[in-house]
Amino acid sequence: MTTAATAPEGVSGGALTGDAIRLPNATGLHARPAALLVALAKKYQSNIRLVRGTDEANAKSVVSIMGLGTQHGDILRVKATGTDAAEAISAISALLTEGCGEQREPGSSATASVLTSLPLTASTESTQATAVSVTALAGVCASPGLAVGRIVQFRQDVIVIAETGESIELERRKLEAALDAAHVQIEALKSRLSDPAGAKILDAHQELLQDPDLVEAATAGMLQKQSAGHAWRAAFMRVSTRLESLEGAHNALLRERGNDIRDVGRRVLSLLAGVKQVQIELPQDAILIAEELTPSDTASLDRSKLLGFCTTTGGATSHVAILARSFGIPALCGVDDAALTLAEGTLVVLDGAQGLLHHQPTEADVTRAQDRVAQQAARREQEKTLAKDAAVTTDGQRIEVVANVRNADEAREAVALGGEGVGLLRSEFLFDERSTAPSEDEQAAAYVAVADTLGAQRTLVIRTLDVGGDKPLPYLPLPKEDNPFLGLRGVRVSLDQPAMFRTQLRAILRTAGKARLHVMFPMIATLEELREAKAILAEEAAATGHTDFKVGIMIEVPSAALMADQFAREADFFSIGTNDLTQYTLAMDRGHPKLAKKADGLHPSVLKMIALTCEGAARHGKWVGVCGGMASDAMAVPVLIGLGVQELSASVPAIPAIKALVRRLSLADCKLLAQEVIQLGTATEVRARLAAFAE
Ligand code: PEP
Ligand code: MG
Numbered sequence: 096m097t098t099a100a101t102a103p104e105g106v107s108g109g110a111l112t113g114d115a116i117r118l119p120n121a122t123g124l125h126a127r128p129a130a131l132l133v134a135l136a137k138k139y140q141s142n143i144r145l146v147r148g149t150d151e152a153n154a155k156s157v158v159s160i161m162g163l164g165t166q167h168g169d170i171l172r173v174k175a176t177g178t179d180a181a182e183a184i185s186a187i188s189a190l191l192t193e194g195c196g197e198q199r200e201p202g203s204s205a206t207a208s209v210l211t212s213l214p215l216t217a218s219t220e221s222t223q224a225t226a227v228s229v230t231a232l233a234g235v236c237a238s239p240g241l242a243v244g245r246i247v248q249f250r251q252d253v254i255v256i257a258e259t260g261e262s263i264e265l266e267r268r269k270l271e272a273a274l275d276a277a278h279v280q281i282e283a284l285k286s287r288l289s290d291p292a293g294a295k296i297l298d299a300h301q302e303l304l305q306d307p308d309l310v311e312a313a314t315a316g317m318l319q320k321q322s323a324g325h326a327w328r329a330a331f332m333r334v335s336t337r338l339e340s341l342e343g344a345h346n347a348l349l350r351e352r353g354n355d356i357r358d359v360g361r362r363v364l365s366l367l368a369g370v371k372q373v374q375i376e377l378p379q380d381a382i383l384i385a386e387e388l389t390p391s392d393t394a395s396l397d398r399s400k401l402l403g404f405c406t407t408t409g410g411a412t413s414h415v416a417i418l419a420r421s422f423g424i425p426a427l428c429g430v431d432d433a434a435l436t437l438a439e440g441t442l443v444v445l446d447g448a449q450g451l452l453h454h455q456p457t458e459a460d461v462t463r464a465q466d467r468v469a470q471q472a473a474r475r476e477q478e479k480t481l482a483k484d485a486a487v488t489t490d491g492q493r494i495e496v497v498a499n500v501r502n503a504d505e506a507r508e509a510v511a512l513g514g515e516g517v518g519l520l521r522s523e524f525l526f527d528e529r530s531t532a533p534s535e536d537e538q539a540a541a542y543v544a545v546a547d548t549l550g551a552q553r554t555l556v557i558r559t560l561d562v563g564g565d566k567p568l569p570y571l572p573l574p575k576e577d578n579p580f581l582g583l584r585g586v587r588v589s590l591d592q593p594a595m596f597r598t599q600l601r602a603i604l605r606t607a608g609k610a611r612l613h614v615m616f617p618m619i620a621t622l623e624e625l626r627e628a629k630a631i632l633a634e635e636a637a638a639t640g641h642t643d644f645k646v647g648i649m650i651e652v653p654s655a656a657l658m659a660d661q662f663a664r665e666a667d668f669f670s671i672g673t674n675d676l677t678q679y680t681l682a683m684d685r686g687h688p689k690l691a692k693k694a695d696g697l698h699p700s701v702l703k704m705i706a707l708t709c710e711g712a713a714r715h716g717k718w719v720g721v722c723g724g725m726a727s728d729a730m731a732v733p734v735l736i737g738l739g740v741q742e743l744s745a746s747v748p749a750i751p752a753i754k755a756l757v758r759r760l761s762l763a764d765c766k767l768l769a770q771e772v773i774q775l776g777t778a779t780e781v782r783a784r785l786a787a788f789a790e
Pocket of ligand 2: 617651672674675
């Protein structure tokens with residue numbers, strides 16, 4: 096308490112007041128300096144106010160401080176009441192004098208100019224610099240292919256929320272949980288930022304989550320019987336509107352901070368609402384950019400207008416990537432956040448295979464890309480003319496090329512493109528986008544439609560419900576888990592909800608005889624799970640009189656691959672889910688923004704799992720297919736065949752190309768190649784060796 100500027104000056108009504116301080120900050124106390132000040136103020140017990148003339152603000156509330164609308168040169172004092180008032184005044188006054196982490200003089204300050212150029216929302220902050228300095232943004236290839244189109248930015252829009260709530264305790268708990276979850280989300284965002292300025296803005300966003308004024312305002316609403324979401328929205332909108340209505344050019348930055356509050360507010364609100372996306376409207380030749388797309392967003396896109404898309408989250412094996420491959424359009428996941436700052440309508444070249452979004456292409460680049468698009472289309476047409484022919488290697492090994500589909504329309508498309516059947520019907524898509532579970536009749540209608548499309552001679556592999564992990568269902572009360580990918584997922588959910596499981600099995604069994612039915616259980620890790628699922632299936636089969644089917648499992652968990660020998664005694668077939676097998680073998684989340692890029696199925700460890708699976712199956716005369724993304728990857732196909740895979744279940748658009756590729760291969764060469772690459776050290780080395788097969 097020795098600095099001249101900070102010694103408490105006087106006492107009024109039990110409160111101490113500090114010296115006058117001329118505010119040095121070029122743009123006043125906006126979010127970042129305010130957050131620093133609040134962080135310091137919260138270290139003290141006292142009630143602390145920031146005073147400017149007759150105006151006052153709660154020094155422990157960013158919202159309140161920003162609401163003062165301070166500007167450079169304002170005279171401020173710190174006032175405090177409480178046991179540590181003097182210390183608080185001293186420390187906070189010192190911080191104010193120092194500029195709260197910013198340089199002191201306006202105009203000359205590099206920090207100030209950085210701050211004024213900072214974009215408004217968290218997601219764009221880290222990468223503004225790269226957005227202007229490079230002409231291509233990198234991401235992970237989620238789906239190969241090339242497209243020339245125009246940027247459409249997608250942000251979630253309408254959040255519908257109930258007006259009235261339940262009990263105040265319950266609503267308060269909901270808000271607390273949402274605030275905590277938002278904190279965790281922002282923490283994850285921060286870990287992706289490289290520049291400290293961006294990270295500090297996110298600190299400020301986190302500070303807003305604990306802002307006493309905001310939370311108090313929301314609580315007041317909840318006490319009036321409003322729902323947590325309604326009260327929260329009213330609170331943050333009131334504050335952001337107030338900031339945005341501040342007069343004068345000097346308050347431009349504070350008005351922008353209103354956007355920060357809305358951004359944080361919406362994050363919490365969508366958590367409270369468990370938001371579902373609205374329909375995304377697209378113009379022609381659209382290349383969609385979004386932070387993230389749920390599978391149902393993606394599924395609802397107009398495929399005739401969409402040429403490609405990029406999300407800043409997710410990875411090559413995420414479900415969004417799977418959908419992109421099923422559309423046969425290029426897509427990038429985990430793309431640089433700067434993509435979110437690209438202007439609507441910008442002409443871009445999206446190169447899925449290279450994982451690049453060229454956002455400032457020259458005329459020559461565009462022409463070259465358009466030529467390549469035309470060449471690729473011509474080759475695809477050529478492949479289509481032979482698509483109905485069998486896929487047989489040059490030395491006579493027949494490989495069954497089937498399709499991954501979600502419904503009868505896709506099955507029809509698959510057959511038209513030479514698909515010999517369906518190797519994976521992802522039944523969860525029937526359960527998605529609804530508020531109640533589908534009935535047995537509803538499900539049966541959908542499954543039978545697929546079976547009728549295929550006919551009695553073609554294989555139909557129906558996978559039982561595969562939810563949990565990154566695939567939640569709105570009406571299924573799955574408990575919140577610390578590790579959802581290691582929790583109730585796949586067949587574990589079915590065994591946990593036997594009534595729902597039995598309903599699905601009865602519906603599936605109604606396709607027996609209409610196609611060559613194969614029932615497949617996802618995420619099997621132990622023999623007990625298989626036995627339990629089979630027992631329930633046997634009971635339903637006996638009850639319904641349908642016995643004409645095979646039973647198989649997905650190999651997605653290392654334990655199943657390692658024990659393929661034992662599993663092959665009790666299952667009729669295996670289908671390797673390379674997306675999950677890769678995630679679980681490498682312990683890398685398939686959707687993790689940083690790790691997903693490294694979760695490559697061509698890693699030698701995953702190839703060894705596949706080899707073990709094929710060896711185990713062969714010992715008992717059972718067949719092995721692959722229904723993960725690797726079956727559609729031209730580089731992986733020779734290795735899979737060489738390891739003993741006999742069925743490839745590919746995305747529908749990839750079928751003609753995969754069949755054409757198989758016809759160019761010899762099984763003998765594939766075996767040698769597989770034995771060679773499995774000995775390599777890294778996925779990169781494997782890919783380098785297989786470069787000749789790249790599309
Ligand atoms: C897989 O994991 O490879 C698979 C085909 O299943 P999912 O639907 O989880 O991608
Ligand atoms: Mg899977």
